[in-house]
Amino acid sequence: xxxxxxxxxxxxxxxxxxxxxxxxxxxxxxxxxxxxxxxxxxxxxxxxxxxxxxxxxxxxxxxxxxxxxxxxxxxxxxxxxxxxxxxxxxxxxxxxxxxxxxxxxxxxxxxxxxxxxxxxxxxxxxxxxxxxxxxxxxxxxxxxxxxxxxxxxxxxxxxxxxxxxxxxxxxxxxxxxxxxxxxxxxxxxxxxxxxxxxxxxxxxxxxxxxxxxxxxxxxxxxxxxxxxxxxxxxxxxxxxxxxxxxxxxxxxxxxxxxxxxxxxxxxxxx
Amino acid sequence: xxxxxxxxxxxxxxxxxxxxxxxxxxxxxxxxxxxxxxxxxxxxxxxxxxxxxxxxxxxxxxxxxxxxxxxxxxxxxxxxxxxxxxxxxxxxxxxxxxxxxxxxxxxxxxxxxxxxxxxxxxxxxxxxxxxxxxxxxxxxxxxxxxxxxxxxxxxxxxxxxxxxxxxxxxxxxxxxxxxxxxxxxxxxxxxxxxxxxxxxxxxxxxxxxxxxxxxxxxxxxxxxxxxxxxxxxxxxxxxxxxxxxxxxxxxxxxxxxxxxxxxxxxxxxxxxxxxxxxxxxxxxxxxx
Numbered sequence: 253x254x255x256x257x258x259x260x261x262x263x264x265x266x267x268x269x270x271x272x273x274x275x276x277x278x279x280x281x282x283x284x285x286x287x288x289x290x291x292x293x294x295x296x297x298x299x300x301x302x303x304x305x306x307x308x309x310x311x312x313x314x315x316x317x318x319x320x321x322x323x324x325x326x327x328x329x330x331x332x333x334x335x336x337x338x339x340x341x342x343x344x345x346x347x348x349x350x351x352x353x354x355x356x357x358x359x360x361x362x363x364x365x366x367x368x369x370x371x372x373x374x375x376x377x378x379x380x381x382x383x384x385x386x387x388x389x390x391x392x393x394x395x396x397x398x399x400x401x402x403x404x405x406x407x408x409x410x411x412x413x414x415x416x417x418x419x420x421x422x423x424x425x426x427x428x429x430x431x432x433x434x435x436x437x438x439x440x441x442x443x444x445x446x447x448x449x450x451x452x453x454x455x456x457x458x459x460x461x462x463x464x465x466x467x468x469x470x471x472x473x474x475x476x477x478x479x480x481x482x483x484x485x486x487x488x489x490x491x492x493x494x495x496x497x498x499x500x501x502x503x504x505x506x507x508x509x510x511x512x513x514x515x516x517x518x519x520x521x522x
Numbered sequence: 523x524x525x526x527x528x529x530x531x532x533x534x535x536x537x538x539x540x541x542x543x544x545x546x547x548x549x550x551x552x553x554x555x556x557x558x559x560x561x562x563x564x565x566x567x568x569x570x571x572x573x574x575x576x577x578x579x580x581x582x583x584x585x586x587x588x589x590x591x592x593x594x595x596x597x598x599x600x601x602x603x604x605x606x607x608x609x610x611x612x613x614x615x616x617x618x619x620x621x622x623x624x625x626x627x628x629x630x631x632x633x634x635x636x637x638x639x640x641x642x643x644x645x646x647x648x649x650x651x652x653x654x655x656x657x658x659x660x661x662x663x664x665x666x667x668x669x670x671x672x673x674x675x676x677x678x679x680x681x682x683x684x685x686x687x688x689x690x691x692x693x694x695x696x697x698x699x700x701x702x703x704x705x706x707x708x709x710x711x712x713x714x715x716x717x718x719x720x721x722x723x724x725x726x727x728x729x730x731x732x733x734x735x736x737x738x739x740x741x742x743x744x745x746x747x748x749x750x751x752x753x754x755x756x757x758x759x760x761x762x763x764x765x766x767x768x769x770x771x772x773x774x775x776x777x778x779x780x781x782x783x784x785x786x787x788x789x790x791x792x793x794x795x796x797x798x799x800x801x802x803x804x805x806x807x808x809x810x
Contacts, residue, residue: 259614263627266611270634270689273645276655280648288648289658330540341533349537353544358739360747360791362764366771366784367551374568374777375554391547394540452638455749459771468640475644475754488641495637503629 281486299486312470323389324447331397331442339405357395365459380462388456393446404438404509437509444502559781576782593762597745600684604692604741612696635690646683647755650674675757683751692737699733731805739795746791763787
């Protein structure tokens, strides 16, 4: 088909545009020179070796892992509550309540950052810590968890749970023995997506970290020093690979969940 | 079967943990910055007399006005560019890709979005810079004699970078809208004698508009408040309102003024979004 061919060429060109900046990271991470420009200076792995000796970086990685894991668990738990309520029950103000929970999706992150900063520091007089970052990240990750888990809960066949209750299980027992195992792929997917978002999030962390920076906040500080750029590129390469692995695993579980509940695959997380 | 009252109670009980969290950490903080924006900073303490002075300053000070208008102009350009470039991609995946390969295409399109935002923006700085990848490549190939300077540290660079960062956000909603179109409507149009182009304009495009409207808002709303891109690639002429909000909070220590700017920006964005939805209301009605 003639029209299809033109579109296909455009689509491939568009994908190249999408991947171009990401592709630069590994190219310069292995380049033996501090200036980020072509032609390349030769192959080296010294930037990766240098990563091993930067203490501040290791601290930032530990902080980020703590924040991302805590955020993932909290967001997924909130997501399970909201998604289950939304798919199984009718209650007053349902649209408004779920709307409020989903609002952070469309709010500029800087607004979330300053609003939390004002409440925590100016009004409550608390000091900033990794926990304040967790509070902010949980707020923005919960809507993603709700979206993923709603798809899982909506795809469930209600009669399975009813059958368990008819066979003598309590409502609680039926939920834990029948419903929860069926939505496990959705839960894993929600955990991984929340983890990935939190690990990458910069602006909220920038406003809400105290003396312990998360990885993006640390990176932000490094970008001002030209001699640190190749190391940043090496770190970026590792982060890209990590994100890819996490997303592929999340996608695998999401698809398995779709198959398990017998729904039609609509593709994608959003 | 439970009574509806019992069902409502169970539903509310179940939704209460995320609801209480959203109220405490979203509604209350937003309420606090509204309150704070009505106060004034008095060196180290707040003057808690309620006043609209900060808002008067936010709307009349030429610096704030320039930043606000520039943010809206940059966001508008970014939104227009991303939607125009994304539509053919969404159309291609929905109409020309075999059903079993659609999920793969969507996965490929969304992957770059999940890699570090900070590093993607930084990569554009590396591409567009004076000694950057683009200039050194073009010089090396003999296409240009001296480095191009109009592509970094200005509003153009901010538009290019943001358009790249938000591309997947526009493709997905348009794709979902296109997927929902009943293909028999297109056949009907062709059977009734319309050519492919007119069919696209009069059937496909109007039916895809809910996706286009969603995509527009999904890009426009967050880009107005973007902070990272203007700092890394914007230069002095590419600064946006979020940079000023950050300066007020973390450098000038004038949280009330920062709050007033944040609330003003949010209100203006909300007003523009509502106006846009109102103008597009004809396309958003449920069609039988």
